Amino acid sequence: MNHRIKRVYPIEENCMGCRLCEVACAIEHSEFKDPIMTFFNGKPQSFTTVEVDRNFSFSLNCRHCDEPYCVEACITGAMHKEPDGRVIVYEDICVGCYMCVVSCPWGAVNPKEGAKKAAKCDLCPDRELPACVQACPNRALVFDTTEELVFELPEEEEEPFVEG
């Protein structure tokens, strides 16, 4: 249905495991939108998680699935798929039963810090580019519609052979 929705895709080969995306996400989704205030006064929570294993890492966040497991499991209808393809949770309706947390096979839905609500990636509706993608220094996160992404460097053009 929504095969062409834009998602945040991680590119493992580019990820250095610096976790700037986590910081950016936590700041963007705090009430302060300021790094100092977020980490000293707020309840920082990042919806993306960087997985690190030795020299390998990538950033993991919500897939905004076509048929989301979390939406199926939501007993109140708080978790739902918007017409534009984003999967978001209405916090006013959420009762914190955590059925979505246990259903998400990617582990991308989690309890909200300091509240009995679910929290997940909302693809930063206030921004043109999600905060995590913008913060990534090494283009290890891309915001695109492509289903199967291959990150390729532009091929060098062959120099024409000139006789003479």
Next chain:
Amino acid sequence: MAEYLIAGNSVAAVSAIQAIRERDKEGRITVISPEPYTAYCRPLITYVLAGDVEEWRLPYKRESFYQQNKVEVLYNVKLDGVDVSERTAYLSDGKKVAFDKLLLAVGGKPFIPPIEGIDGPDVYTFTTIADMKALAGRLEDIKKVVVIGAGMIGMKTAEALAKRDKEVVIVELMDRILPMVLDKEGSSFAEKALDRAGISYVLGDSVVGVGRDASGKVRRVELKSGAKIECDAVVVAVGVRPNTTPVEGSGIEVNKGIIVDDMMETNVEGVYAAGDCAESYDIILGQKRPNLVWPIAYRHGLIAGANMAGGRRRFVGGFPINSIGFFGFQVVSAGMSAVGEDEEASIEVLKFIDESKGVYRKVVIANNRLLGFCVIGDIRRAGLYTGLIWSRMDVSYFKELLVEHISLPEAIYPIDGALPAMNFSDRKNIRRFGWAVFPYSYRKLFTGYSARIEEICAFDDKGVCFYDGADDEG
């Protein structure tokens, strides 16, 4: 123009309506609703009784949903019977309705055990708004309540009644709280939470009689052990069974529930079943059985609705997923989670227990596949286990990490601050086991697709995943 008839008006009906309307914008959809409400959230009624949630938040879908999808709803009407040769449904108000495609989403009915004196006033079940209102209306007269059954409904009802300052005693036949989810060890965490809240409970005993006074009011219950508990009301919550009464004698095959194939169709062409009343494939047991949980009902409805409207979708199977919290105790589980260590030789049980923090994790592994898990306390990222059950991949070479407290990054960089450390609260627990330990090809599944794991993966005869969606092995 196709005539769709949907018997039942809860989550399976709602997802079926959505699936039908995705394919067929014209056909007439009629919904038979046994209750005078739009589809609402049944688990939420205990929240309403407790006063945590206002009543206006109960509806799952509102009137506008039915209008937008051009659905006619007959309220206060039940399905009485089906004539499959005439393709007619008989309703409880005496009317007959013809159909081309019928969806049986009639749900479950609370099981009431044969106990002496259980018929009569002051004995309640707790599955519908009507049940909730009946009990809520009598709250002023009630001081002490006996809840029979320490399952999901029983525990949530007990919590709600305790929040309304009632004295509650829970009586459970099995030797543990939440017997379908917890083993004895996990149950001790729940028992501690009950002790803290001052709720009394009796385990390993059953109610054999309900004592009434001359006016018929409940005064006490008698237990098998001989003990008597004084009370003013009894809540029966020993379980819910598939409701198969409407199809009795119609020729539709019934076992414990209505038997369906993987297209959610019964043995009669054009008659489908979905939700709590249907008996569908369980990928953990490898056989058909009723799975009375919300997410499976949704999935059933979605598949049935698509097939009713001429699509071809398969239900690949499901397994129970549960999450429940009461008195500050939170547990999530999926699949086979209550099985003990010594019950079967082929089953391996791994546990992590931290009593001081109230953290408990348990995974059940057989044939190198994850068959179930149970997490108490810190439930962050518990869904990753569910993903492993869906994919049925070989977990043998990282199974210790599944329950271990620290994960690979912390084992490699043991000093805090070696990784870019931040002030995120309790960072250690959140990355207890991560995607990093998963095979490369499985991770490709995450980065490349947006479809369902279980529909992409392919499985061998034993149900072990041999294709996890990625063409390149890393």
